Amino acid sequence: MSLILSEEQELLRDTARDFVQEHLSVKAFRAIRDQDVADGFDRKIWAELCELGWAGIPFSEEVGGAGLGFAELGVVLEELGRTLAPTPLLATVALGGTAVALAGNETQQKEILTAVCAGERLLALAFQETPRFNPEVVETRAETAADGYTLTGEKRLVVDGHVADTLVVTARSADGSVGLFLVDAGAAGLSVERTRMVDSRNAANVRFDGTPAQALGDPTASAAVVDEVLDRAMIALSAEMLGGIQESFERTLQYLKDRDQFGVKIGTFQALKHRAADWFCEVELARSIVLMALRGVDDAAPNLPQLASAAKARTSDVYIQSGEEGVQLFGGIGMTDEEDIGLYLKRARVTELWLGDGDYHRHRFATLEGY
Amino acid sequence: MADLDTFRSETRSWLEANCPAEMRTPPKSAFDVAWGGRKAEWASPEQKQWLDVMAEKGFTVPTWPKDCGGAGLSKAEAKVLKQEMRALGCRPPLMSFGITMLGPVVLEYGTDEQKRKFLPPIARGDIRWCQGYSEPGAGSDLASLQCKAERDGDDYVVNGQKVWTSEAHLSDWIFCLVRTNSDASKHDGISFLLIDMDDPGVEATPIELISGASMFCQTFFDNVRVPVNHRIGAENAGWTIAKKLLQHEREMLSDPGGSGSPTGARKRGTLADDARLSLGASEGPLPDTALRERIARLELDTLCYKATLTRSADGAKAGRGVGPETSMFKLYMSELNKRKSDLRVRIRGANGLGWTGEGFARDDLAATREWLNSKAESIAGGTSEIQRNIIAKRVLGLPD
Ligand SMILES: Cc1cc2nc3c(=O)[nH]c(=O)nc-3n(C[C@H](O)[C@H](O)[C@H](O)COP(=O)(O)OP(=O)(O)OC[C@H]3O[C@@H](n4cnc5c(N)ncnc54)[C@H](O)[C@@H]3O)c2cc1C
Numbered sequence: 021m022s023l024i025l026s027e028e029q030e031l032l033r034d035t036a037r038d039f040v041q042e043h044l045s046v047k048a049f050r051a052i053r054d055q056d057v058a059d060g061f062d063r064k065i066w067a068e069l070c071e072l073g074w075a076g077i078p079f080s081e082e083v084g085g086a087g088l089g090f091a092e093l094g095v096v097l098e099e100l101g102r103t104l105a106p107t108p109l110l111a112t113v114a115l116g117g118t119a120v121a122l123a124g125n126e127t128q129q130k131e132i133l134t135a136v137c138a139g140e141r142l143l144a145l146a147f148q149e150t151p152r153f154n155p156e157v158v159e160t161r162a163e164t165a166a167d168g169y170t171l172t173g174e175k176r177l178v179v180d181g182h183v184a185d186t187l188v189v190t191a192r193s194a195d196g197s198v199g200l201f202l203v204d205a206g207a208a209g210l211s212v213e214r215t216r217m218v219d220s221r222n223a224a225n226v227r228f229d230g231t232p233a234q235a236l237g238d239p240t241a242s243a244a245v246v247d248e249v250l251d252r253a254m255i256a257l258s259a260e261m262l263g264g265i266q267e268s269f270e271r272t273l274q275y276l277k278d279r280d281q282f283g284v285k286i287g288t289f290q291a292l293k294h295r296a297a298d299w300f301c302e303v304e305l306a307r308s309i310v311l312m313a314l315r316g317v318d319d320a321a322p323n324l325p326q327l328a329s330a331a332k333a334r335t336s337d338v339y340i341q342s343g344e345e346g347v348q349l350f351g352g353i354g355m356t357d358e359e360d361i362g363l364y365l366k367r368a369r370v371t372e373l374w375l376g377d378g379d380y381h382r383h384r385f386a387t388l389e390g391y
Numbered sequence: 392m393a394d395l396d397t398f399r400s401e402t403r404s405w406l407e408a409n410c411p412a413e414m415r416t417p418p419k420s421a422f423d424v425a426w427g428g429r430k431a432e433w434a435s436p437e438q439k440q441w442l443d444v445m446a447e448k449g450f451t452v453p454t455w456p457k458d459c460g461g462a463g464l465s466k467a468e469a470k471v472l473k474q475e476m477r478a479l480g481c482r483p484p485l486m487s488f489g490i491t492m493l494g495p496v497v498l499e500y501g502t503d504e505q506k507r508k509f510l511p512p513i514a515r516g517d518i519r520w521c522q523g524y525s526e527p528g529a530g531s532d533l534a535s536l537q538c539k540a541e542r543d544g545d546d547y548v549v550n551g552q553k554v555w556t557s558e559a560h561l562s563d564w565i566f567c568l569v570r571t572n573s574d575a576s577k578h579d580g581i582s583f584l585l586i587d588m589d590d591p592g593v594e595a596t597p598i599e600l601i602s603g604a605s606m607f608c609q610t611f612f613d614n615v616r617v618p619v620n621h622r623i624g625a626e627n628a629g630w631t632i633a634k635k636l637l638q639h640e641r642e643m644l645s646d647p648g649g650s651g652s653p654t655g656a657r658k659r660g661t662l663a664d665d666a667r668l669s670l671g672a673s674e675g676p677l678p679d680t681a682l683r684e685r686i687a688r689l690e691l692d693t694l695c696y697k698a699t700l701t702r703s704a705d706g707a708k709a710g711r712g713v714g715p716e717t718s719m720f721k722l723y724m725s726e727l728n729k730r731k732s733d734l735r736v737r738i739r740g741a742n743g744l745g746w747t748g749e750g751f752a753r754d755d756l757a758a759t760r761e762w763l764n765s766k767a768e769s770i771a772g773g774t775s776e777i778q779r780n781i782i783a784k785r786v787l788g789l790p791d
Contacts, residue, residue, distance in 0.1 A: 276789060285790045293783035294783070296783055296787055301722060307699075312701070381691075389663070
């Protein structure tokens with residue numbers, strides 16, 4: 021698949037951009053933050069997004085999806101990333117939904133994904149147990165029970181866990197294998213604590229105490245599936261991050277052209293020009309690898325894990341760099357809450373550390389490549 | 392597409408029938424790829440034979456028109472040819488500045504007569520060209536060049552000096568920027584001249600580099616007579632052509648494995664292979680975690696860089712030409728190559744410190760020399776600082 025957008029994808033981007041600018045601007049995000057909206061997003065707008073078909077982009081037409089791919093999902097996520105729009109798209113569709121699509125049996129796919137596409141169900145993927153991302157650590161236990169399983173353990177940084185109707189959870193069975201399980205929001209022995217993160221988004225700390233659960237597909241056969249789900253999650257997140265990277269770069273570039281000091285635009289200073297030029301290269305490289313990874317999902321690329329790590333390593337490094345450069349080049353005003361650039365730095369921090377930062381992914385890449 | 396398939400199968404059989412077995416092994420050094428010219432020294436009879444059959448087909452410059460020595464192929468066909476050559480492991484038959492730099496601007500700006508005169512010998516590898524741009528006082532600020540050409544009847548008389556002229560001592564002709572009007576502003580008084588280095592008054596003397604090689608020269612012009620019809624484009628309009636040529640040069644220099652990269656011509660093991668050998672670690676994660684991290688970082692940056700080249704090529708297919716974004720490629724590629732050459736020495740530790748002779752393996756000595764040579768990457772063809780200036784101005788639109 022070509023690394024530039026097709027005409028259809030450009031059309032989707034334009035539609036998405038218009039919608040996002042109108043309904044999901046940075047201003048709208050600030051309103052949600054300032055009112056401390058309990059859900060952390062606007063349900064009315066989410067319903068409209070689902071009507072536009074965004075929640076079903078990568079899912080099959082049988083479940084009410086659009087039958088498109090990650091390339092298209094990425095287009096939309098990038099636009100949402102540009103305005104820091106808080107929506108359930110990432111957690112429900114790219115993470116939880118992907119897990120159901122990859123690991124679920126036919127009945128589960130039909131039931132859950134149909135509801136997701138229709139905007140009637142929110143999902144969250146609960147996998148992280150350690151402070152730093154390390155998906156190999158799974159101490160949450162799954163024990164067989166009369167009609168299914170019970171889960172015991174704790175998860176953190178469960179993005180959108182506080183609003184999810186269904187949690188998709190990684191847990192270890194008695195035989196040591198790691199699998200995926202479904203837990204309903206109201207289940208017994210489940211406690212969900214909403215946290216407010218530095219980027220004003222919400223994740224949950226989730227505790228399972230003998231909580232009834234259902235296996236997603238075959239739990240003993242799904243160890244590899246967990247990796248596949250996480251690869252896709254990293255790639256989708258990278259697409260959102262790319263939007264934030266591009267936007268913070270463009271906003272700063274504009275500031276260099278607008279701000280006067282010493283009687284000239286600060287963009288005339290060579291020290292700043294060179295930083296902008298290097299930053300531009302980084303942004304372009306990030307875009308290329310994200311596009312390649314998104315297409316890698318759709319084309320079933322044999323080196324998809326490498327592409328996922330390449331994309332996440334890059335966007336992690338470049339987004340945090342973009343946030344830092346942005347604040348620095350805006351000067352004093354960059355430190356204020358009133359100026360948007362700092363919001364990008366905060367989102368950069370969260371998305372950088374979520375699902376593995378640059379160091380994690382370089383290490384993983386080396387392992388995947390056999391050194 | 393059916394046509395392209397036919398072209399592919401025809402090309403493959405032709406290559407199989409015509410590419411000598413010796414030319415299907417990876418080149419061991421830069422000398423294993425022909426650069427042509429009157430002073431060419433052939434590494435083997437097969438090297439010459441391979442060049443001759445390819446040139447006859449027009450395949451040394453596949454997209455050039457037939458009457459200019461090319462095969463008149465479309466871009467798609469040229470890509471197929473490249474793919475088939477790669478599939479069979481065929482070496483490039485010929486590399487030269489004529490092909491990558493001069494040819495494209497003669498095609499764009501030359502008269503029909505100039506095209507027919509200058510292009511076929513480039514395609515055949517008969518004439519080797521070098522680049523006479525830089526002068527002692529004009530490097531990054533190229534437009535301040537002083538080498539002078541004064542009109543005398545149907546000739547120009549050229550006087551002055553060029554410097555850093557790569558491979559001038561092995562070349563036959565030089566494309567030169569000369570000042571034809573000293574009164575105009577510095578960009579407006581420059582012309583683009585083609586000069587035969589056998590002409591009386593031209594002299595090139597090699598300069599020794601930090602790597603010990605002498606691949607570039609000082610080139611002197613003392614009352615050299617050059618016919619006016621060896622000027623490309625109008626008098627005093629050379630700057631536009633000069634800049635266009637630089638874009639082609641930067642494009643060449645940003646091709647990993649292209650003639651511009653010092654490591655490109657030689658096929659080598661991966662950095663991880665080098666590290667295993669040096670660390671004596673036959674399997675498992677490399678025990679030197681700092682080295683491992685450096686290697687992964689470089690490999691990932693390379694992957695992202697290549698993805699960007701692919702994206703740019705996909706963009707070109709959709710109708711975008713060579714523009715100032717080549718500066719980005721040049722900038723990034725130079726820094727990548729420098730880091731890679733640096734890492735090869737770093738990995739080798741004490742084995743990477745040899746200069747000559749006993750006690751060092753050939754491959755280790757080569758790595759050291761390559762590290763030194765690689766420093767040129769961010770200087771030649773416009774320094775990295777200049778590339779950043781160009782990006783800031785032309786791509787990002789930052790004010791002067
Ligand atoms: C291996 C090699 C091969 C070469 N081959 C050829 C050839 O075949 N033909 C040819 O004509 N030339 C050739 N060159 C010359 C090359 O193009 C010049 O060296 C180059 O353009 C830099 O010019 P300079 O050496 O005069 O350095 P200078 O221009 O003096 O630069 C010195 C330093 O100042 C910096 N600098 C200069 N101006 C600015 C600015 N405006 N902003 C910020 N920093 C600036 C530079 O980046 C550099 O770091 C070759 C050079 C090398 C190393």
